Amino acid sequence: MNTLEILRDLLVKDRSLTREQLIPEAELTTLGIDSLALIELMFQVEDQFGIVLPDDKVPVLKTLGDVVTYVDQLLMAVPAKQD
């Protein structure tokens, strides 16, 4: 499953959003995802992908597509968490 699909699963389950709304161009503010919700989403992303986000602040992300790109970059760069 690709990153977009995984994020869609998380957001549909948690935020009463439909898959149809969750297109890459969708703006996070329009989806009701404010800065706090983004922090929580990143926490869920860490759990879901088994990665630890870098200590740097999350960059400004405007659309769902931006989040996908950011997570994909991390997946390339950050080693998976060792259990």
Add this chain to the structure above:
Amino acid sequence: MHRVAVTGLGVVAPLGDNVETLCENLSAGRSGIGLLELPEAQRLRSPIGARVNFDGASRFPPAQLRMLDRVSVLALAASDQAIADAGLDFTVERRDRCGVCVGTSLGGATTTDTGYQTAYAQRSDRIQPFSVLAAMSNAPASWIGMQHGLAGPNLTYSTACSSSAVAIGEAARRIQSGEADIMLAGGAEAPLTFGVLLGWDALRVLAVVDPVDPSRSCRPFSANRTGLVLGEGAAFLVLEQWEHAEARGAPVHAELSGYGLTTDVAHITRPSVQGQAAAMRAALQTAALEPNQIDYVNAHGTGTPQNDAVETAALKEVFGPRAYALPVSSTKSMHGHLLGAAGALEFLIAICAMERSVLPPTMHRDVIDPECDLDYVTDKARPGVALAAVMSNSFAFGGTNAVLIAQRAN
């Protein structure tokens, strides 16, 4: 000084998630106390409590619920009821003149407990990202304010077991002074987590579990009382400037006329006859009432050996010989001790007693204590008693004594 009308009541407590059910159960002498279903219950000396039958998931969407500790869930539910009961439409109110005062002793205890469990027991660093926001003590007041856009004072009081009586009294003062038109005032507490219970257990003030019937474990004013039983819940009142309530044709449950506040400065837990009596006298003075004009007292009545004897002595000091003819009850025998929410719940119960002319009983007073020799409305509710003025006592660890008086609305 403006008069203060009580125009709305809301409650989510053991024995009822609405005012009517609560009053019915209190009148019937039912107990909301029982054995707690916790995985660690066997590690507690006193594994009992008074739970609220209320599931936040039935009311809040998951994304909001994850930001709310149980204390805020209960507070939001009870305050919504109070607003609906008052028939308030905030869109036509000046919201900068509407505020919130909440009393809570422990704030978001479940969130704190869960966080520590994650950190120390599971040795994980994965603390939920909203832990700080859910656990902070002013979260219930903030959520209520945000929910309704109330831009006036938003205050949280934490004076242990008198927190919400203080919140109500201080909210009333803001109305009396003309600073606010409407104040949502009350309290919320959700202390039934293992960590909190263990702490109270260690203090040796919790009731010994009745081996035959755990629901009878809290026995205020009885010679065989062994301690208090913790409960969770929330109770809220809409306090309103009298003229404002009249102008919009609001129903008035009662007038909040008296508030007395004193502090014992001798000991962190030991109650003081003088401090409690002074608080009752101060409340009478602000209400401009004589002691013989009070018709019912909802006692602090925790069921600890020390509290009940001291409170009885304080009542005698204030009311003199009339104390023996003054009905006093501790409804904690049925709903447990809601700590920071206790004062609001019990003031609400006293107002309901006045509205319904029914005195709620003190249950489980099995053995007469010579030190506790007043009329405690033992074992059975007393209907058909006309009440013109009622008092509610709240006394706290730390020494803050708060007493509220309500009078029949005229």
